Amino acid sequence: MPRKKPKTEEPAAPETTANQPLRLTQLSHGGGCGCKIAPGVLEQILAKTSPVVVPKQLLVGIETSDDAAVYQLNDDQALVATTDFFMPIVDDPFDFGCIAATNALSDVYAMGGTPLLALAVVGMPVKQLPLDTIKRILEGGESVCARARIPIAGGHTIDSVEPIYGLVAIGLVHPDNLKRNSGARPGDKLILGKGLGIGVYSAALKKGLLSASSYTAMIASATQLNTPGRALACLAGVHAMTDVTGFGLLGHLVEICKASKVSAAIDYAALPVLPNVLDYLAEGCMTGASERNWASYGERVVVPKKHFGDLERALLSDPQTSGGLLLACAPEVVTEVLSIFLQEGFDHATVIGEVSAGKAQVSVVNSKAE
Secondary structure, eight states, X not given: OOOOOOOSSOBSSOOOOTTSOOOGGGGOSSOGGGGSOOHHHHHHHHHTSOOOOOOTTEEEOSTTXXXXXXXXXXXXXXXXXXEEEEOOSSSOHHHHHXXXXXXXXXXXXXXXXXXXXXXXXXXXXXXXSOHHHHHHHHHHHHHHHHHTTOOEEEEEEEEOSSOEEXXXXXXXXXXXXXXXXXXXXTTOEEEEOSOBOXXXXXXXXXXXXXXXXXXXXXXXXXTSOOTHHHHHTTOTTEEEEEEOOTTHHXXXXXXXXXXXXXXXXXXXXXXXXXXXXXXXXXXXXXXXXXXXXXXXXXXXXXXXXXXXXXXXXXXXXXXXXXXXXXXXXXXXXXXXXXXHHHHTTOTTOEEEEEEESSSSOEEEEOTTTO
């Protein structure tokens, strides 16, 4: 993981001055999946909800903090339903729409499903944003749904204080191919499909430090649909799957451990990292959500006594907006899994650790520092 300073280009988004137009990120207190309520707080909220009647057709509900609800329609079809929306993570309205839509559809792919249709969720400060800007946000979302070959069949709009955009995503999956976060088994290998660092990029963007090449890398990663999920779902050796979003790599891996009643270990040196992310971290570009994430689940993480500090912790808890698939699979299908990722253009996919028996926690090692 080289740490070459990204100083060869002008920043992609300089600090706003009085002569510059209002930036989308100025209108939101947080951006992307960093807007999520911290996992510890969310757990307390959901713990206080009243129990409801659960029909037998509901294959997946809220019990294991999975990516989507799944309702069985017949022997061959189950409906996958999810919603995801957030405030701007970038200033370009089209890019914001693309990222938000990609992120929403990711939950369908993470369950092993194929998207069927979407509904738009739109909240905009109409007195502050030009209508053309709002239109471009919606066009960004439409372009992603066109790539996924689904329609935006409706939605709902409100006048809000902060700009909000996302989708209700509906998909289908064969019940036998459904992948949850609760199926990880001791001996499984852990594979991550995308590089880490989207939250770091967003923090650098807000500070006016993000270079043009890093912005390009950010958009390329955050708008890459997690389509490998459909093919991975057909592999019996893939035991658990989720996507890494607002709670960071550690947060979503902890969810797998809790749901599967297993322990996990990851090698920090093996983690795929987006270009220049470590340099931006060294310059103090990290989100407040990263700290909130760690405060929520840090007690379930065992870290090395040496060569592990604030920067390493920040990367592992960095909120990923439209992040990669994280899966646990049998060792004998690792080659096939990586091949599926590569065939669909995911060149960051790599083995990052393994699952073992034990209490629900994550141990971090650093093979290059030992």
